[in-house]
Amino acid sequence: MITDIELMDRARGVAELAYSPYSSAKVGCALVTEAGRIYLGCNVENASYGLTMCAERVAVGRAVAEEGAGMRWVRAAVVALGLEFPPCGACRQVLAEFAMAESRVIFLSQGELVSMGMSELLPAGFAPADLNG
Numbered sequence: 001m002i003t004d005i006e007l008m009d010r011a012r013g014v015a016e017l018a019y020s021p022y023s024s025a026k027v028g029c030a031l032v033t034e035a036g037r038i039y040l041g042c043n044v045e046n047a048s049y050g051l052t053m054c055a056e057r058v059a060v061g062r063a064v065a066e067e068g069a070g071m072r073w074v075r076a077a078v079v080a081l082g083l084e085f086p087p088c089g090a091c092r093q094v095l096a097e098f099a100m101a102e103s104r105v106i107f108l109s110q111g112e113l114v115s116m117g118m119s120e121l122l123p124a125g126f127a128p129a130d131l132n133g
């Protein structure tokens with residue numbers, strides 16, 4: 001199984017491919033699914049800023065397109081070249097949609113690798129079950 005460090009390296013690698021002429025932030029995400037496959041995403045910005053897609057959402061989209069609606073991820077590494085930050089709020093919501101109880105998000109904070117579950121990243125978050133009463 002791929003280690004957290006190796007997964008961060010994969011995220012760092014795909015971050016190099018980011019299209020980010022507006023923010024200059026190059027972000028990569030490497031997602032490991034329950035099926036054991038790895039999907040990569042980088043941020044894709046747009047002149048109409050609101051259309052910008054974050055690395056995490058690109059990776060989730062690629063995973064669903066390959067594995068279907070039942071796709072579930074177990075680990076997601078997020079790397080921003082030269083910067084450190086966790087997934088934004090929108091990405092937390094999208095990651096939560098396909099997360100399992102044991103799913104962990106990995107990112108750097110003050111040079112240290114941080115690993116958090118969705119309940120820590122998105123406490124009291126809106127869940128698909130909320131739509132079913």
Ligand SMILES: [Zn+2]
Nearest residue numbers: 054087088091
């Ligand atoms: Zn985001």
